[in-house]
Amino acid sequence: MAVGSSLFRNYFLFGLAGALIGSAFLFPQTFASVILGWLGALFLCHAVNTSRRVMVGLFFSGLVLSVIGFYWLVETVHFFGGFNYPLAAIIFSLFCWYSALQFVLCGVISRFIGGGGYGGFPCFALSWLIVESFMPRIFPWAIAHTQITWVWFSGLADIFGANVLSFIMLLWGEAVSLLVLGKPRAKRFISLLFVLSACLLSVGAWRSNAVLGALEKAASVRVALVQGNLDAKQKGDVNYLESNLERYRELSATAVDEGAELVFWPESVVNAWAPENLTSVVSTENELLPDKPVNLLYGGLSYAERSTAEVQAILAAVYGGVSREYIELIRFAYYNTAFGVDERGDVVGRYHKRVLMPFGEYIPFAREFPFLQSLSPQTGNFDSGKLSEPISFNLRLMGAEGVVEEQQVKVMPLICYEDLVSSLAREAVLKGANILVNLTNDAWYGRTAAPFQHNLLAAWRAIETRRFLLRVTNTGYTAVIDPLGRTQGDLEIFSNDYLIADVKPLAVETIYARLGDLAPLLIIGAVSALLWASRKARP
Secondary structure, three states, X not given: OHHHHHHHHHHHHHHHHHHHHHHHOOOOOOHHHHXXXXXXXXXXXXXXXXXXXXXXXXXHHHHHHHXXXXXXXXXXXXXXXXXXXXXXXXXXXXXXXXXXXXXXXXXXXXXXXXXXXXXXXXXXXXXXXXXXXXXXXXXXXXXXXXXOOOHHHHOOHHHHOHHHHHHHHHHHHHHHHHHHOOOOOHHHHHXXXXXXXXXXXXXXXXXXXXXXXXXXXXXXXXXXXXXXXXXXXXXXXXXXXXXXXXXXXXXXXXXXXXXXXXXXOOOOOEEEEEEOOOOEOOOOOOOOOOOOOOEEEEEEEEEEEOOHHHHHHHHHOOOOOOOHHHHHHOOEEEEEEEEEEOOOOEEEEEXXXXXXXXXXXXXXXXXXOHHHHHHOOOOOOOOOOOXXXXXXXXXXXXXXXXXXXXXXXXXXXXXXXXXXXXXXHHHHHHOOOXXXXXXXXXXXXXXXXXHHHHHHHHHHHHHHHOOEEEEEEOOOOOEEEOOOOOEEEEOOOOOOEEEEEEEOOOOOOOHHHHHOOHHHHXXXXXXXXXXXXXHHHOO
């Protein structure tokens, strides 16, 4: 009976921790998410410190978190990848198992650096920082992402990044757990953490106030984010291309009448293929707003003919014979592209998506094994882009005292998943981007928590770089995120509408933008050295 009771308690604590963190992601950018995130961190650390079957418990915790937080992946894999439901369920199961391995790996590292045990403070927090910083993940969530509405805390990400904030949360979890267990020196740990946290929150408050001050002084430009709410399958149907565009034209024309200087359309709204080196849209099928001259950044599709050497290199890597159709297919490079067009119709810049989605935009290893493409005929055959420069627009900005001035605004597109990749946003601002914009199509997620989770994770790019992040999507969640990570304006998902916003381009440079994830590396090195030294000092 005692064994059964102990086993139940083991799984209950780990399951509760996973459920709390997973549930926090169901209520993104809310006060409830903040509380659930902290409770999840506390229970997770307490479970590690009090359970015997830690590895199994951690795996169970990871499974529970993944199933609750990311339940929507089954439908997305079915819809986006074209797989049937049984296969989609298998892929989701593999995702959950892989995600749960993150927890197990934390346990393995914690036991190693703790000298064979799990309770050595701060072993588990350190192991989590290591895994969260280095383990490749398709959906790169962090425990700290639950804290975005606490701006004094989340604002520290412009120095350290989000992973260090997760480390702080788990430090508190370990310290409180050891205090509950009556461990020696637990009170000292709590006191030191309290002082450290108070200092950090003071810095976070100072940084937040500095950003607010910069926003008050900055000039603003009026922009429009257009959400046409096109059905996911209708969107790519050639029979609907003109009617789809007409919907976006009508919404944009109204937005221009309301003073929009720059209009944004989502990912691949224009599904007619355009040459990659397009220089002007005047009198072409790509002249999207001929009656309303305005600066426009839109998502489209482009192609470029490969050189003979490039074609030969691809063919040389193929295993087995190739058909004439395959040779014709690889003759061109195909891109998911964002085009920038000014009021005169000149193309002022372009950006090709660099981080492609497997099983949606390409089949892994399909170039080497062409038969793989037949497993998912709906999957695209896109190439990864190499352009990384912001797109510049000459716009009229309204100054703080009502003075209109012309200024060059540099906009960096991040297409679809790319707003989850912090290195791309950092690279953009270091190259001069003063506004970030995410063009995406989240129709695959349906009416689930996923569009809001995507917005949550993307919002950390705004904090890390202290830039406005504009998220313009086909069906939602379209939103404006300010440099504090606050979603200030939005549109209801699956609505046909546009959003007008006065956005302030900023030119501040954050420590995180300059140094990236150096802070986690320094913390990992310093804490590891302290643990090693303390163990060596023991008699």
